[in-house]
Structures are given as C-alpha cells and as structure tokens.
Amino acid sequence: MTISYHWLHEYLPETIEPEKLSRILTSIGLEVESLEKFESIRGGLAGLVIGEVLSCEPHPNADKLKLTRVDVGAAEPLQIVCGAANVAAGQKVVVAQIGTTIYPLNGDPLTMEKRKIRGEESQGMICAEDEIGLGADHAGILVLPARAVTGAPASDYFDTYSDWVYEIGLTPNRMDAMSHYGVARDVCAWLSHHQGEARPRSPFTNAFKTDDTSATIQVTVENTEACPRYSGVSLSGLTVAESPQWLRNRLQAIGQRPINNIVDITNYILHETGQPLHAFDAGQTGNAVIVKNLPEGTPFVTLDEKERKLSAEDLMICNSKGEGMCLGGVFGGARSGVSNTTTQIFLESACFNPVTIRKTSLRHGLRTDAATRFEKGVDISQTVNVLKRAALLIKEVAGGTISGEIVDYYPDPKPKKEVVLKNHYLKKLSGKNYHPDKVKRILTALGFEIIKEGQDDLHIAVPYSKPDISIQADIVEEVLRIDGLDNIEIPSSITISPAVEQLGFTEALKNKIADYLVGQGFTEILTNSITNSKYFSEAVLDRSVKMINNLSADLDVLRPSMVETGLEAIAYNINRRNQHLRLFEFGKIYLSEAVGKYSEQERLCIYLTGLDHEDGWQEKGQKQDLYRIKGIAEALFALCGLASVTFEKTEDPGLVLSISHNKKLVGVLTETGKKKLQDFDIKQPVFILDIDFALLASLVKKHRITYAEVNRFPVMQRDLAMVVSQTVSYDAIENAVRKTKLGKLTGMRLFDVFESDKLGAGKKSMAISFTFSDEEKTLTDKEVDGMIAKLVQSFEKELGAEIRK
Known part of the structure; x- marks a missing residue:
C-alpha cells in the first residue's frame, strides 16, 4: 500500500514529521517498508532561474555559437555561450547558473561550472526542455512567455511538486487501512491515546445537492447475495480533459498514471476512502442499469480488448438491454467506459460479496485495485457518502451538473457485528x-x-x-x-531454559566469528584439552586440574591455558616447512578454584606467525607483527558490536597488552616470550590473542547492534602530515581528534611514519588520511576545509604538532 505524506495530512489534525510518522505507522501495525522522496520533476528545478536575454551576438570564434548577456535578477548580467539556433534578444528563458545541478530527461545529473567555450567565458547555460526534465524537446532552448518574472525561481513558475511516499506492508486482513483516510483514522487513534484528543478530518461534506432530474437512471439488482448494496448517480454536461495539476500530482506520487479528469477522480476516491467506483458512459447504459448474472460462456470484451467467456457465477453490470458493460467489482468493458467524447456518465458506488469477487478475479486472471479491495470487504455504510464526494469532485474538475437523484438499492440493511x-x-x-x-x-x-x-x-x-x-x-x-506493538511487555512469569537459549546464542556467535576469521585467511584448529604440565610454572600448576590416572607422562593435566596447546600445533607445522600460519581455536580451559571445586572457561585463541603471505614475483610477504594482530582484534570486537575496547600496556615482562571493555578484562594480546618459544623449539615470533569468550558472549548479548543504511552521498578524504615528538603515540592523536567532536569525521588512518635528522632531533613525521561524509548531502570543499582547520588547531594545542605544508 502506497501512502502520500501530503495527501495523508489532508485528514490529520496536526503536522507530523515524516520520520516520526513512519515510527507511528510501524508501531500501530502499518509497517513502513520504505520512505522515499517524490518529485514531479527530477531535482525539483532547484537552482534554476528565469532569465531575460538582453543581447545575442555571434560568437567571435565559432559560426554556430552565440554570445549572450542574460539578466537573472543579479547585480550584473551573465555572459553565456549558447548553441541553440532559436536564441534571441528579448526572450524569457530558463538559466542554470554556476553551481546549479540540472537533471536531464535522459542521462546523469550535470553541475554547471565556469568554463571557456572557444575562448569566451560562459557563466552558465540557457536550457532546453529535455535538459531540465520538463519534456523531450531538444530542437532549441525553452522560450517562456513575456509574463515570466526575471530572476524568479523556475520551480515557482512551473509549480513543481514534491512529496514523501510511504510503502506500507499491510497484512491481508487490513482492508480498513487500504486508503489514506483509513490510515489517518489509525494515526488519530494513536494520537488520542498517547497525546490527547485527535480526530481525523473527514473528506465528506453536506454540500451535495441534485441540480436536476433530467437523466435519472433506474437500477435493478437481480442477485442481491452477490451485490447487497448498489448506489449510483448521473452527471451531465461534463467535459473530459486532462486533470488539474493537484490531482495529477497526488496520483503520480503514489505511482498512478493520470488518464483523464473523470477516471482520475474515481482513482483518487479509491485511494482516499478505499471505496472503488466505476464511471459508465451514460450513452451506453440507456435509462437503466441491471445487476445480474449472464449465461455460461457469454462472450465479453474487457477494457484490455480481450474477449473473455463468462461464467454463470460472474456478476455483471448490464445496460437497459441486458448487455454486459462491466465485470462487477473487477474490470470494466471496452465499450462502456469514459472516452474523450463522453458528456454524461452514470457513477457507480457498490458493495459486492467478497467471495464472488475473489472467484471472478482469479477465474479471469484480473487482479485489479478494485477487486483487491472488494475481495477483502469494503465499508457497506459509506457507498452513498463516497458517491456524493466523488460527484462533487467531478463537477469541480469537469464542470456539468448532477442530473439525477442518488439511487441507493439496499433492501436488507446489514446490522453491525x-x-x-x-x-x-x-x-x-x-x-x-x-x-x-x-x-x-x-x-x-x-x-x-x-x-x-x-x-x-x-x-x-x-x-x-x-x-x-x-x-x-x-x-x-x-x-x-x-x-503500540513495540510497547508489548514481556512478563517475568515467562521463562526460557537458559541452557537451550545460551547454547543457541553462543554457537551462533562462534559461527559468526569463525566465518569472519576464515574469510581473513585463518584456519581453525582443535587441540587436546589434556596437555603436559612441564609447560607451566608452579604458580599456574597450583590452580590446574591434574589427572588422577593419566595414561601418558606427557598428558597429565587439563590445560589451564590454551596458548601452550596452540604453540604445539604451530611447532608441528613449522617442523614440516609450513611456517606462515594464521590459526584460531575455540576451546575450554580448566581451573581448580578450591579443594574439590573446579571451573571451566570458554576461550578463543588466535595465532599469527611468519609472513602475511608467501613471497611472490610482484611483492614479498611482510612479517606478522603486533600491529597486525591488534588490527584483527579491533575488527573482531567491532564485528561483535564492541568497538569501544581499550588496549593498555601491562607490567608483565615482554610485550603484553590487556584488552578491556567498560573496565572488564576481555582478553590479552601478547608477543610470545623467548623462553616460551624455546620450550617449543620455535625460532620465529608468534603473536597471540587470548579472549575470554564467555565474557565476550555475555557482553555481546547485552549489547544491541543497530543497522544504518549505507550513506548515499560521496565521502571526501584529506591527508595531513605533521611533525611531532617521537614520544607521541597514535593514541594521543586519536584523543586529540576526539576532542574536536567532528560529527562528520567518519574515519582516520595512519599511512606513513617518517624519521630523519632533517626534521629535528627527537622528531618524527606522521601522515594521516581523514574521511568525511554527511548523511544528508554532499559536503563542500569549504566545509571540509573548516573541519581540517579545527583538527590542525587541536594537534597544535594538544600535541605541539607542526603541520607539514
């Protein structure tokens, strides 16, 4: 179901911002699947102005070009080079100035720039129809009437229209919300409940009256089960023409193609109230309309010019001769519809049996808007009110008179359930x-x-x-x-087995992490939980779980750490000439908490050693280092939604970094010490990331991951090089950046570090690439320059940096 924001507000008592309205609709069960902007003319003619050609002279360097001076209401006229044969002095034209983006009927948008054409400066463009999306004509420039106001926005002159369009995923039972008024009724109910009394503005009025009874048409309903209510009225003296702009805008915004003013009003009413209407050319109906079934196999030509064989169960709307004019509630006939010569119509507003409509629609493969609504059931109480509303609108857009009393056949009024x-x-x-x-x-x-x-x-x-x-x-x-469906409470009495729930969540998280690591070139290993006690110090062994009846002297303790079994696997591979390794393992460690009390802990260990890839003819592999595994750690935590982790140097001997989240120790990142490597006869550096997986899982479970759409606007990058003290770390630079609080700074990356005596004693140069973007527009150079200036000021103040020019 497609809903227009501006159209919907015709019935709302107050203006609601598009995003807030989207949340309200979803909350009340009208799930918004998309919210997009609609423009009657692509780009909305933004930036285009009306200009007057003051002079038009031959271009001194080109036979087919003209050199014009155009008044656009500014202090000075613009000099514009134009190649159109029909350009002349005194014309009112549409001008695209420097910086304006035009949207051609076909092709990509184009932004105007100051440029020289055959040696003469051109400060914009005089536009043709197709160049700004107004039409397909490219024979020459668009020449406007003399009454056009010089300097006025072109969007005002051409009366462009823009709107927000909601695509709502309706459940099949929600016939009541298959219209703008129906949606407005739900929104007003939400407003009344949450904010105070709010009633929808009704589209129905009491202004209806019959002008004369010169063309009253009699109605007979032979099958009242299939048609419990049938209402109609005649209108005469009509002029079939193009619909007014407001009506075309409303229909085009929701994806409807305007046809003519009569048909467009019936479509408008359908999407306003949910009640389908049908307009018959009264010249084809005669003085009577009969609702009945025709014999099996009767041929009938529908609007799509196809002849269909009717079923005896198909309900037909027939003329005074008993000839079929329309498949009731489904599809019109080829000869009874409104044409350009129609001056008198009979307007139908009926209620049909949903089962009958569904069967006919499926039988003939006709899934029309009318059938979709009738098969779900329409509001039988509103057929006359809708008929009055439509008749008044038709008089407004097509002239004429209401030339008959309303006929309302409703023999058996339906009680409310x-x-x-x-x-x-x-x-x-x-x-x-x-x-x-x-x-x-x-x-x-x-x-x-x-x-x-x-x-x-x-x-x-x-x-x-x-x-x-x-x-x-x-x-x-x-x-x-x-x-509000999002306000449904989960009572405390509902319990879910923690074991089943935890197992499912933990395994899903493991799979997510494993998929990421495998994608990064890692291989998963599975090592023995029973290992050799000689790998561990006395302090560690005091807390280890020792085997009572071990079958091997080398396997006498349950591992208190996964690092050692991982190093065993690394040593095994290196001894077989497989030296460049990326490994990871999920497993458990086992600790003795007290006499007779033991604990199991879930861990995740990641190992890097050797080169990042084998030497090739194009480039050589780079040695794995602490920065690479730190990057893996940052990416892994970001994948889990825990981007705000901190790395701190510990007091342990060697290179050891603790990893914390909200002051909770999540893991440790180390370069394995020489003694440990000697224990396993490993002669190359090994870097290990050891994560408390149980804690990680609990943190991830509490953390809510949200999704943001990919930015549609381009990013801008700037590089900045600065000379700082050799003691300045990258963390210090990041802290200085955070203090600037630049919301449009979306990323930064260190890409060069340079040290030289030429920079000064104890100095180094650090080069950083900054990325900027805005979710609502394309950033300008001026805006980015301003943000770079703030960064420079922060670096100079916080770090004593000297910016390299």
Whole structure:
C-alpha cells in the first residue's frame, strides 16, 4: 500500500514529521517498508532561474555559437555561450547558473561550472526542455512567455511538486487501512491515546445537492447475495480533459498514471476512502442499469480488448438491454467506459460479496485495485457518502451538473457485528493491565461503538469499515496496535531454559566469528584439552586440574591455558616447512578454584606467525607483527558490536597488552616470550590473542547492534602530515581528534611514519588520511576545509604538532 505524506495530512489534525510518522505507522501495525522522496520533476528545478536575454551576438570564434548577456535578477548580467539556433534578444528563458545541478530527461545529473567555450567565458547555460526534465524537446532552448518574472525561481513558475511516499506492508486482513483516510483514522487513534484528543478530518461534506432530474437512471439488482448494496448517480454536461495539476500530482506520487479528469477522480476516491467506483458512459447504459448474472460462456470484451467467456457465477453490470458493460467489482468493458467524447456518465458506488469477487478475479486472471479491495470487504455504510464526494469532485474538475437523484438499492440493511470483550481475557492475551477508560477511548477512536459496559466486559459494535473483526481476540489486537506493538511487555512469569537459549546464542556467535576469521585467511584448529604440565610454572600448576590416572607422562593435566596447546600445533607445522600460519581455536580451559571445586572457561585463541603471505614475483610477504594482530582484534570486537575496547600496556615482562571493555578484562594480546618459544623449539615470533569468550558472549548479548543504511552521498578524504615528538603515540592523536567532536569525521588512518635528522632531533613525521561524509548531502570543499582547520588547531594545542605544508 502506497501512502502520500501530503495527501495523508489532508485528514490529520496536526503536522507530523515524516520520520516520526513512519515510527507511528510501524508501531500501530502499518509497517513502513520504505520512505522515499517524490518529485514531479527530477531535482525539483532547484537552482534554476528565469532569465531575460538582453543581447545575442555571434560568437567571435565559432559560426554556430552565440554570445549572450542574460539578466537573472543579479547585480550584473551573465555572459553565456549558447548553441541553440532559436536564441534571441528579448526572450524569457530558463538559466542554470554556476553551481546549479540540472537533471536531464535522459542521462546523469550535470553541475554547471565556469568554463571557456572557444575562448569566451560562459557563466552558465540557457536550457532546453529535455535538459531540465520538463519534456523531450531538444530542437532549441525553452522560450517562456513575456509574463515570466526575471530572476524568479523556475520551480515557482512551473509549480513543481514534491512529496514523501510511504510503502506500507499491510497484512491481508487490513482492508480498513487500504486508503489514506483509513490510515489517518489509525494515526488519530494513536494520537488520542498517547497525546490527547485527535480526530481525523473527514473528506465528506453536506454540500451535495441534485441540480436536476433530467437523466435519472433506474437500477435493478437481480442477485442481491452477490451485490447487497448498489448506489449510483448521473452527471451531465461534463467535459473530459486532462486533470488539474493537484490531482495529477497526488496520483503520480503514489505511482498512478493520470488518464483523464473523470477516471482520475474515481482513482483518487479509491485511494482516499478505499471505496472503488466505476464511471459508465451514460450513452451506453440507456435509462437503466441491471445487476445480474449472464449465461455460461457469454462472450465479453474487457477494457484490455480481450474477449473473455463468462461464467454463470460472474456478476455483471448490464445496460437497459441486458448487455454486459462491466465485470462487477473487477474490470470494466471496452465499450462502456469514459472516452474523450463522453458528456454524461452514470457513477457507480457498490458493495459486492467478497467471495464472488475473489472467484471472478482469479477465474479471469484480473487482479485489479478494485477487486483487491472488494475481495477483502469494503465499508457497506459509506457507498452513498463516497458517491456524493466523488460527484462533487467531478463537477469541480469537469464542470456539468448532477442530473439525477442518488439511487441507493439496499433492501436488507446489514446490522453491525457485536463482540463481547472480557476484561480478564484482554489481560490474559495482551499480558498487560489496561484501564477500562483507556480501552474505551482506543476503541471509540477507531470507530467502535460501546453498546453496554458490564462489570467485567464490554459489549462492542464493530464498525462496517472493519469486516475482518468478529471475535474478542480481534478487539485485543486493536487495543495492542494503538497502544503500540513495540510497547508489548514481556512478563517475568515467562521463562526460557537458559541452557537451550545460551547454547543457541553462543554457537551462533562462534559461527559468526569463525566465518569472519576464515574469510581473513585463518584456519581453525582443535587441540587436546589434556596437555603436559612441564609447560607451566608452579604458580599456574597450583590452580590446574591434574589427572588422577593419566595414561601418558606427557598428558597429565587439563590445560589451564590454551596458548601452550596452540604453540604445539604451530611447532608441528613449522617442523614440516609450513611456517606462515594464521590459526584460531575455540576451546575450554580448566581451573581448580578450591579443594574439590573446579571451573571451566570458554576461550578463543588466535595465532599469527611468519609472513602475511608467501613471497611472490610482484611483492614479498611482510612479517606478522603486533600491529597486525591488534588490527584483527579491533575488527573482531567491532564485528561483535564492541568497538569501544581499550588496549593498555601491562607490567608483565615482554610485550603484553590487556584488552578491556567498560573496565572488564576481555582478553590479552601478547608477543610470545623467548623462553616460551624455546620450550617449543620455535625460532620465529608468534603473536597471540587470548579472549575470554564467555565474557565476550555475555557482553555481546547485552549489547544491541543497530543497522544504518549505507550513506548515499560521496565521502571526501584529506591527508595531513605533521611533525611531532617521537614520544607521541597514535593514541594521543586519536584523543586529540576526539576532542574536536567532528560529527562528520567518519574515519582516520595512519599511512606513513617518517624519521630523519632533517626534521629535528627527537622528531618524527606522521601522515594521516581523514574521511568525511554527511548523511544528508554532499559536503563542500569549504566545509571540509573548516573541519581540517579545527583538527590542525587541536594537534597544535594538544600535541605541539607542526603541520607539514
């Protein structure tokens, strides 16, 4: 279902921002699948102005070009080189000035730049129709009438239209929301519940009156089961023409193609109220309309010029001769529709049996907008009101008169369905205690009628606009929707087995991390949980779990650390000439907490050693180092949604960094010490990332990962080189950047470090690339220059940096 933002606000009592409205719609069950901007003319003619050609002379260096001076309302006229044969002095034209972006009918957008054409400066462009998306004509420039105001925006002259369009994923039962007024009714119910009394502005008025009865048409309904209500009215003296701009804008915004003013009004009413209409050329109906079934196999030519064989179950709208004019509620006929010569119509507003419509629609493969609504059930109480609304709009856009009384065939008025809502059932099904007054206010705002209020129940009459509601569970759903589906509480009495839930979550996280690491060229290993006690110090062995009956002297303890078994695997591979390794392992370590008490801990270990890749003819492999494994660690935590981890040097001997998140130690990053390497006879550096996986999983579970759309606008990059003291770390630079609080700075990367006596004693040069972007527009050079200036100021103040020019 497509909804126009501006159209919807015709019925809302207050203006709601597009994003907020999107959240409200989703909250009440009208899930917004997309929100996009609509422009009647691509680009909206932004920046284009009306100009007057003051002079037009031959170009001194080109026979087919003209040198013009154009007044655009500025202090000085613009000099513009133009190649159009029809350009002349005194014309009013459309001008694209320097910096303006034009959107051709075909092709990519083009931004105007100051340039020289055959040696003469051109300060913009005089535009043709197709160059700015107004039409397909490229024979010459677009010449406007003399009344066009010089310097005025072209968007004002051409009355461009823009809108926001919502695509709503309706569930099949929500016929009541298949219109702008129906959606507005839901939004107003939400406003009434959350903000205070709010009622939708009704499109119906009391201004309808019959002008004369010169063309009254009689209606006969032979199959009242298939057509319980049929209403119609005649209009004469009409002029079929193109619809006014406001009507075309509304229809085009929701993806409808304007046809003519009569047909467009019927489509407008369909999307306004949800009630399908059909306009018959009264010259084809005769003085009567008959609703009946025709014999099996009767041929009928539909609007698409296809002849179809009718079923005896197809309901037909026939003329006074009994000839079929329309497949009732599904599709019109080829000969009875409105044409350019039509001056009199019979306008139909009916209610058809949903089952009949569904069968006919499927039988003939005709999935029309009308059939989609009738098969779900329309509001049988509104056929006459909608008919009046449509007749008045047709008079407004096509002239003419209402030339007959409204015919309303409704022999057996349908009573409203009644439902009893038990208070305890509402609480049981919703899981929430609602005050009776709130329930009544929600239901009343949606059009329900409270017939009687008992001690523990409400007797409710269901509005005709909600044919899907028949049981009290449906009423509970309505209350929950308007209260907000995102406000549904999860009661504490509902429990989920922690073991099952934790297992599923943990395994999913493991798979996610493993997929990432394998994609980075790592190989997963699985090592023995039983290892050799000689690898560990006495302090570690004091907390280890020793085997009581070990079968081997080399396997006598459950591992208190995974590092050693990983080093065993590395040594095994190196001894077999497989020296460049990227390995990871999920596993457990085992500790003795007290006498007879033991614990298991989930760990993740990642190992890097050797070169990042084998030497090749193009380039040689680079040695793995601490920075590379630190980058892997940062990327891994970012993958888990924990980007704000800190790395700190520890007091341990050797190169050891602790990794913390919110002051919780998540892991340790180390370069393996020489003694440890000697224990395994490894003669190359090994870098290890040891993560407390159980803690990581608990942190990830608490952390909510959100998704943001990829920025549609281009990024801008700037490089900055600075001379700083050799003691200045990259962390210090990052801290200085954070203090500038530049929201549009989306990334920074150190790409060069240079040291030389020429820089001065104890100095080094660091070069950093900065990335800027804006989610709402393309940044200008001036804006980026301003942000770079703030960074320079911060570096000079915080780091004593000297910027290299």
